[in-house]
Amino acid sequence: xxxxxxxxxxxxxxxxxxxxxxxxxxxxxxxxxxxxxxxxxxxxxxxxxxxxxxxxxxxxxxxxxxxxxxxxxxxxxxxxxxxxxxxxxxxxxxxxxxxxxxxxxxxxxxxxxxxxxxxxxxxxxxxxxxxxxxxxxxxxxxxxxxxxxxxxxxxxxxxxxxxxxxxxxxxxxxxxxxxxxxxxxxxxxxxxxxxxxxxxxxxxxxxxxxxxxxxxxxxxxxxxxxxxxxxxxxxxxxxxxxxxxxxxxxxxxxxxxxxxxxxxxxxxxxxxxxxxxxxxxxxxxxxxxxxxxxxxxxxxxxx
Ligand code: HEC
Numbered sequence: 001x002x003x004x005x006x007x008x009x010x011x012x013x014x015x016x017x018x019x020x021x022x023x024x025x026x027x028x029x030x031x032x033x034x035x036x037x038x039x040x041x042x043x044x045x046x047x048x049x050x051x052x053x054x055x056x057x058x059x060x061x062x063x064x065x066x067x068x069x070x071x072x073x074x075x076x077x078x079x080x081x082x083x084x085x086x087x088x089x090x091x092x093x094x095x096x097x098x099x100x101x102x103x104x105x106x107x108x109x110x111x112x113x114x115x116x117x118x119x120x121x122x123x124x125x126x127x128x129x130x131x132x133x134x135x136x137x138x139x140x141x142x143x144x145x146x147x148x149x150x151x152x153x154x155x156x157x158x159x160x161x162x163x164x165x166x167x168x169x170x171x172x173x174x175x176x177x178x179x180x181x182x183x184x185x186x187x188x189x190x191x192x193x194x195x196x197x198x199x200x201x202x203x204x205x206x207x208x209x210x211x212x213x214x215x216x217x218x219x220x221x222x223x224x225x226x227x228x229x230x231x232x233x234x235x236x237x238x239x240x241x242x243x244x245x246x247x248x249x250x251x252x253x254x255x256x257x258x259x260x261x262x263x264x265x266x267x268x269x270x271x272x273x274x275x276x277x278x279x280x281x282x283x284x285x286x287x288x289x290x291x292x293x294x295x296x297x298x299x300x301x302x303x
Contacts, residue, residue, distance in 0.1 A: 061151025205291025217303025
């Protein structure tokens with residue numbers, strides 16, 4: 001056999017084995033994902049959480065739904081909570097937040113089941129919610145959780161079917177690699193740390209900042225969202241580094257959240273939901289900024 005032929009056969013074998021290996025990896029990974037999404041968790045509904053008709057509780061719940069947890073954002077459950085816009089994420093799939101009003105999911109869930117999905121990412125069926133970022137806001141204490149459920153119960157029923165929810169293979173792989181939390185209950189794994197009363201401190205800001213992580217990264221240094229299509233803007237660096245928020249004041253930060261005006265004079269891309277974050281109160285904005293400023297400065301892009 002000629003040397004060239006031997007080399008070619010060798011290369012062919014390596015490429016072939018590589019493809020088989022990759023195929024096997026993808027298959028095993030997708031199976032593990034599906035099996036995990038089928039798991040029924042032991043965690044019971046939080047029946048101690050009960051909706052009330054108290055006006056102050058409902059107002060607090062509305063604030064949480066809008067400003068803190070972002071339930072009402074257009075790409076999640078929408079302003080009327082009757083379901084969001086279908087969000088096309090290219091090879092990741094298409095996600096639409098369901099209708100939470102009494103005309104939709106709200107009719108099927110008990111108060112305790114609503115509280116359980118917020119805190120542990122577990123659906124009525126006992127299985128994991130898909131992609132709902134409960135890990136971002138499951139730190140709310142019982143009082144705030146009850147307020148949120150009270151607000152959900154107070155909104156008018158809307159008769160609207162749920163939009164499409166389709167996951168691509170890439171989404172399953174990224175989830176299993178820990179790059180994208182889609183299998184929410186597995187991510188949370190029953191572990192929660194609850195916040196105390198709201199206060200204008202970095203310690204409280206740490207909780208609020210969890211909702212920035214899905215886009216800006218768990219290390220807050222920004223970079224492309226794994227698997228996201230190229231036309232989505234890249235989240236920036238929120239640490240006090242030259243490439244991030246170094247030199248920003250509280251006023252600069254508030255202007256960004258309230259008006260979408262960046263310190264460099266440019267307008268913020270609408271992908272970042274400031275229609276929600278802009279509604280944070282002064283205590284929350286101060287706490288959030290104090291926390292970001294307390295982070296170790298990191299160069300852009302490490303996520
Ligand atoms: C849905 C994704 C998403 C979420 C959630 C999100 N951001 Fe952003 N953010 C972005 C993107 C994308 C950009 C860059 C936008 C652009 O280029 O105009 C950005 C830009 C910023 C900037 C501007 C930086 C600069 O140099 O001008 C700040 C500050 C910021 N985000 C803070 C936050 C904070 C604080 C939170 C959480 C409360 C948050 N973001 C949550 C996507 C997000």
